[in-house]
Every structure is written in C-alpha cells, then in structure tokens.
Amino acid sequence: xxxxxxxxxxxxxxxxxxxxxxxxxxxxxxxxxxxxxxxxxxxxxxxxxxxxxxxxxxxxxxxxxxxxxxxxxxxxxxxxxxxxxxxxxxxxxxxxxxxxxxxxxxxxxxxxxxx
Amino acid sequence: xxxxxxxxxxxxxxxxxxxxxxxxxxxxxxxxxxxxxxxxxxxxxxxxxxxxxxxxxxxxxxxxxxxxxxxxxxxxxxxxxxxxxxxxxxxxxxxxxxxxxxxxxxxxxxxxxxxx
Numbered sequence: 001x002x003x004x005x006x007x008x009x010x011x012x013x014x015x016x017x018x019x020x021x022x023x024x025x026x027x028x029x030x031x032x033x034x035x036x037x038x039x040x041x042x043x044x045x046x047x048x049x050x051x052x053x054x055x056x057x058x059x060x061x062x063x064x065x066x067x068x069x070x071x072x073x074x075x076x077x078x079x080x081x082x083x084x085x086x087x088x089x090x091x092x093x094x095x096x097x098x099x100x101x102x103x104x105x106x107x108x109x110x111x112x113x114x115x
Numbered sequence: 116x117x118x119x120x121x122x123x124x125x126x127x128x129x130x131x132x133x134x135x136x137x138x139x140x141x142x143x144x145x146x147x148x149x150x151x152x153x154x155x156x157x158x159x160x161x162x163x164x165x166x167x168x169x170x171x172x173x174x175x176x177x178x179x180x181x182x183x184x185x186x187x188x189x190x191x192x193x194x195x196x197x198x199x200x201x202x203x204x205x206x207x208x209x210x211x212x213x214x215x216x217x218x219x220x221x222x223x224x225x226x227x228x229x230x231x
Binding site for chain 2: 049
C-alpha cells in the first residue's frame, strides 16, 4: 500500500535561515509528487509538483524540491525563509493506475519562522 | 476568476443533525473532490464527483453523501452527525477525469464544522 511520511511534525527556524522539510513515500508504481502549503485558517495551495522530467522542481515563493527515486524522497527546501513562510506544509503522493490513482497525504509539517 | 469557493465558512451543529456544505469549482474545472481535515491532521479523501456521478470514494461511511450539479458545483451532505465529524471540510476542483493523478487540485478555503 502507498504511504507518505513527513519526518518532522514541527520545524522551528530563524528568519533568513535555510530550511528542509522531509518527505518519504512508499509506492510500487509510478508516482506524482506534490507539496502544498496551508496558511492559518485557509485552504491548501500548491507549492510545486513533480510529474516527470527534471528531478529538481522549482515552485512558488522560492521553494524547490528534489525527487530522489532511489531514496523514495521528495524533500522541500528553501535557502532563506521569511516570517511569512510560517504555515503547515503537506506532502502528497498520487499513485496507482488510471482512474484508480489515489492522492495520499502526509500528516503535515508545521514550519515556524522566528525573528 | 474567483477560484474555488465554499459556503458556509463556519457551521455549528449538534449531534444527530444533518448538514449540507457547498462548493463551486474553479472556472473550467469539471471534477470536484471533497476532503475532511481534522485538527492537526492531513486531508482525508471523502469522494470525487465527475459528470454528476460519484467516481471514487474514500473510507467514509454512508452518512457522507454528495451531489454534483450540471454546472459542476457540488454539495457534501453528512447525516446523523457525530462529535468526531468536527473538522475542516475542503473542496478541491481539477480539470479532467483523472483529477487525482497528475492534474493539480485547486482547493477552496474550507468550511469549519463544529459538532456539539
């Protein structure tokens, strides 16, 4: 069965520091990978996605992620965070064949950027 | 383009009552998915509608039902509410049949349901 593990439930970091939010998945079939951000009291917004091609994916707000098939990982990175990046971040994996594809979600990582 | 809209924003109900939540998809999108997000948890897939029919369903009881209208808007109905149904209910729309695959899902702001 497919699953998504976000290795850190909370990540505190100081403003302008680099950050990495970790995501590992398990799947025996080809996958599409997503990172979503959820600001307080809001819905989910897509940060970036990997469908195919280059394993380094650049998203909005200066975030990027690298798909590592051998490590089954899709870690999210930003070289310098801002206070406004404080939010909940969700990794999601779409796996399965045809119309049986499912979107599986991690439990989320709470990023707290401190001044 | 207003994006995905949901109503109401907040709702308070008591156990045993019924509730209806509404969603209007992003312009040009014909597939609507519903998710339940409990506090501190990731979204849990409830079901997906396409061409006015439920196409896929997550692990939710029959108390959860839905509908999609010809204009692609959708409703989520929950009967016999339980305390555990308290959550943020998210609607997401996407273009195309296989919206849960490579197509990006666009989320609404959600409806916060509190069951007392």
